[in-house]
Amino acid sequence: MIRPLPIAFLYWGRRGAMPHFSLDLAQAAAARPDIDLHVSISYQNDLFARYAWLGDRLLPIDTFASAAGVVRTLPAIPRRIGDIQRRLQERGVRVVVVLMPHLWTPLLAPRLKQAGIAYVVVAHDAAAHAGDITDIAYRWLLRDLRHADHILTLTRAVTDALVASGRASDQRIDTLFHPDFNYGSGRSAVVGNEAQLRVLFFGRILRYKGLPLFVEALDLLARRGMRVAAGVFGAGDLGASGERLRALGVEVVNRWIDEDEVASILARYDVMVLSHTSASQSGVVAAAFGAGMPVVATPVGGLAEQVEHEKTGLLARRVDAEALADSIGRLVHDRVMLRSIIDEIGRRRAERSMTAFVDRIVAIARRTVEPPSKKETGVLIRDLR
Numbered sequence: 001m002i003r004p005l006p007i008a009f010l011y012w013g014r015r016g017a018m019p020h021f022s023l024d025l026a027q028a029a030a031a032r033p034d035i036d037l038h039v040s041i042s043y044q045n046d047l048f049a050r051y052a053w054l055g056d057r058l059l060p061i062d063t064f065a066s067a068a069g070v071v072r073t074l075p076a077i078p079r080r081i082g083d084i085q086r087r088l089q090e091r092g093v094r095v096v097v098v099l100m101p102h103l104w105t106p107l108l109a110p111r112l113k114q115a116g117i118a119y120v121v122v123a124h125d126a127a128a129h130a131g132d133i134t135d136i137a138y139r140w141l142l143r144d145l146r147h148a149d150h151i152l153t154l155t156r157a158v159t160d161a162l163v164a165s166g167r168a169s170d171q172r173i174d175t176l177f178h179p180d181f182n183y184g185s186g187r188s189a190v191v192g193n194e195a196q197l198r199v200l201f202f203g204r205i206l207r208y209k210g211l212p213l214f215v216e217a218l219d220l221l222a223r224r225g226m227r228v229a230a231g232v233f234g235a236g237d238l239g240a241s242g243e244r245l246r247a248l249g250v251e252v253v254n255r256w257i258d259e260d261e262v263a264s265i266l267a268r269y270d271v272m273v274l275s276h277t278s279a280s281q282s283g284v285v286a287a288a289f290g291a292g293m294p295v296v297a298t299p300v301g302g303l304a305e306q307v308e309h310e311k312t313g314l315l316a317r318r319v320d321a322e323a324l325a326d327s328i329g330r331l332v333h334d335r336v337m338l339r340s341i342i343d344e345i346g347r348r349r350a351e352r353s354m355t356a357f358v359d360r361i362v363a364i365a366r367r368t369v370e371p372p373s374k375k376e377t378g379v380l381i382r383d384l385r
Helices: 018-032 048-057 069-070 074-090 103-114 133-141 143-147 156-164 211-223 241-247 261-267 283-290 320-331 335-347 355-370 372-383
Strands: 003-010 034-042 095-098 118-122 149-151 171-174 198-202 228-233 251-253 269-275 296-297 314-315
Touching: 003 018, 003 355, 018 034, 018 048, 018 335, 018 355, 034 048, 034 074, 069 074, 074 103, 074 133, 103 118, 103 133, 103 143, 118 143, 118 198, 118 355, 133 143, 149 156, 149 211, 149 355, 156 171, 198 211, 198 261, 198 320, 211 228, 211 241, 211 320, 269 283, 283 296, 296 320, 314 320, 320 335
Parallel strands: 003 034, 003 095, 095 118, 118 149, 149 171, 198 228, 198 269, 228 251, 269 296, 296 314
Antiparallel strands: none
16 A cells, blocks of 8 residues: 655645635645645635635645735744744655745745755746736746756646756656636537627736737727627736727726636636737636637647647637637637537546646655655666666
8 A cells, every 4th residue: 555645735826826726736635545635825815715624734824915015024934934844844744846936935945955855846937928027036936946856847838948948857847737727617508600709818918918919810800790709807907909999899807807706707708719929828728628618829838738729729820810810710600610629628628637637746746755666666777778
């Protein structure tokens, strides 16, 4: 019988898709008899109350909830991090998996390494995104990768970029995948050929997400006489796109979208559109797939891995409005293809599940802290010969 591995998953951020990601992961991990599970999250986590079922397996930490809080909490950091380190050691944790680097985790990493606790980091990006405020802290967060015994990524695009930059070696990095998010949305059926296709731009509005490209594609579709209903949901500066969206009759909800609103929004639309000009991977794709929703995306970064062309969605030929409009237009005219894509997303659900994701992480974590058995070593030597 395999001895349960004492493992802690850590996420100290507070909002966006990651609170949902880490909660789904904790639920999948809790079902495994081969690990002794611990989870560390911030009291400021938007979904903190939903982790209460973990009981004494939960290791909360008081971080900060605003930019002002970053400065205000500076004197408390050593004590709070030291407390987490002590509690992890008392519980016999052998490996910590950081689900996303936080401003404080580069300070925790050397303490854990000194205490003999393996450190595994999920790297979501290989470079800062244009227009994202986290760009300011990105170089600091890279310290987590230097300390890591092992690095995990969600797309090959990020892996290749980290290896090419010298921040990781092939032996110290593994590529996983982005698991689906399930917000509990019930998909409304796509109706007959005469119905308008409903397309959605969803998530924080940042420069690299290409909102002007999406707007231009909608304008092109309108000039081609294609009936498309569209929505834009998310916080951020609409800029010059705001006026154009209103002129096109697009439904715009320009604010932060709460967790409890996501399911109903996804249920009202047929296709998710990602007009990114760069990307590592996207939680928006994961949310769409979790809701059984096809995706039309630009062929950038990890999006070309998450979306399989003509299977789980469509990839535009180029990163421009005409190519994006062409891809959306295919689904306007070809409802057979649309239904085929929806069916394929459903068939592949298990492959993209959080259970499958945790399977991979636990196997890598165990490999990181436990030497191979004599039998495994013999197989390795034989293969090398």
